[in-house]
Amino acid sequence: MAPDATIDLARAAPGVPEDVLAAALAEAAPALASHAHTPGYHPYGLPGLRAAVAERFTRRGLPTVPEQILITSGAQHALTLVLGLLCGPGERSVVESPSYPNALEALRRARMRTVPVPVTEDGWDIAALVSALGRAAPRLTYLIPDFHNPTGLLMPAPDRARVLHAAAGSGTWLVVDETLAELALDVPAPTPFAACGAPGETGQVITVGSMSKSHWGGLRIGWLRAPARLVTELAGQRIVTDVGGSVVDQLLALALLSRGPELPGARLRRLREQRAALTGALAAHFPAWTWRQPPGGLSLWVDLGEPVAPDLAARAREHGVRIEAGSCFAADPGVFEQRLRMPFTLPPDTLREAVRRMASAAADRLPPAGTDRGPRWVV
Incomplete structure (x- = not known):
């Protein structure tokens, strides 16, 4: 990368x-x-x-x-x-x-x-x-x-x-x-x-x-x-x-x-490794953040402890990380602003680098008011 x-x-x-x-x-x-x-x-x-x-x-x-x-x-x-x-x-x-x-x-x-x-x-x-x-x-x-x-x-x-x-x-x-x-x-x-x-x-x-x-x-x-x-x-x-x-x-x-469980099995092994890399990096850089380790799926639902996720997501973009605040997943506006969905679908080193960049973003100043974050595209 x-x-x-x-x-x-x-x-x-x-x-x-x-x-x-x-x-x-x-x-x-x-x-x-x-x-x-x-x-x-x-x-x-x-x-x-x-x-x-x-x-x-x-x-x-x-x-x-x-x-x-x-x-x-x-x-x-x-x-x-x-x-x-x-x-x-x-x-x-x-x-x-x-x-x-x-x-x-x-x-x-x-x-x-x-x-x-x-x-x-x-x-x-x-x-x-x-x-x-x-x-x-x-x-x-x-x-x-x-x-x-x-x-x-x-x-x-x-x-x-x-x-x-x-x-x-x-x-x-x-x-x-x-x-x-x-x-x-x-x-x-x-x-x-x-x-x-x-x-x-x-x-x-x-x-x-x-x-x-x-x-x-x-x-x-x-x-x-x-x-x-x-x-x-x-x-x-x-x-x-x-x-x-x-x-x-x-x-x-x-x-x-037709290949049966061969591809899914290999994918599950990689996902476990990537999840471990992400949780380890988060624990090192953001010890105050909390999450419950999911039994499956592709992401963590991380609690930042305060409603700063939209601001952090905007700052992270300036540091080369694209992520959406939890409010993007809300059925009603104005909730889950203390949450981030953090996927563990990327290689371990990339996930560690993403968390390191987010730590730099968290220590940085807020972006200028009205910063254009581009269109949302979440899957």
């Missing part, structure tokens, strides 16, 4: 090893040739990839057939398709706070009214969540129960069952984001959320997932699992936006998935 290069801590997204990508490309090439004489449009996704994703759900404990799978251009695309088909302006959506900023923005752009439920260091306020499901009569509920972004928390199985029961009673469409589910660092990988409910309680559960965090965001391959009838309707919704996904990317995704 060049000494003056900007270190990006706003995007919690790992790269893919070059040799792994090259091998997958070589494996996908013969299959691509067999598609060359076809039109190449697959609104539902390539049949082989749909079958592979269905089999992954089944293997994890949620029996699934390919007809329940729609391949999308990432989990965010899956969410926007759902919002476009099922939701209208002014309808309510229950969300966690904090939560994934791009999902919150998608809900805002759909002109939905969000009903935030807190996620604290101790986990979800399940009583508040169950109450919101009954009281608000939401059209849609969006949750990240598996290594929650940004806190890294994992929702316990009994709480999942309570939420599914309450959601079924309220009639809400429950969108479960499992993008981070494979990134189990200290615990076994969780069972799919929809497998935790009683019979008849999962008819309105939509599970979205992606290869962005477990494999590589550059693929732009995600999926959703839903009742087959709804998948058909959502495929019609996606035809008017992008007709269908790239055959090349889908074949490459299939080649990567």
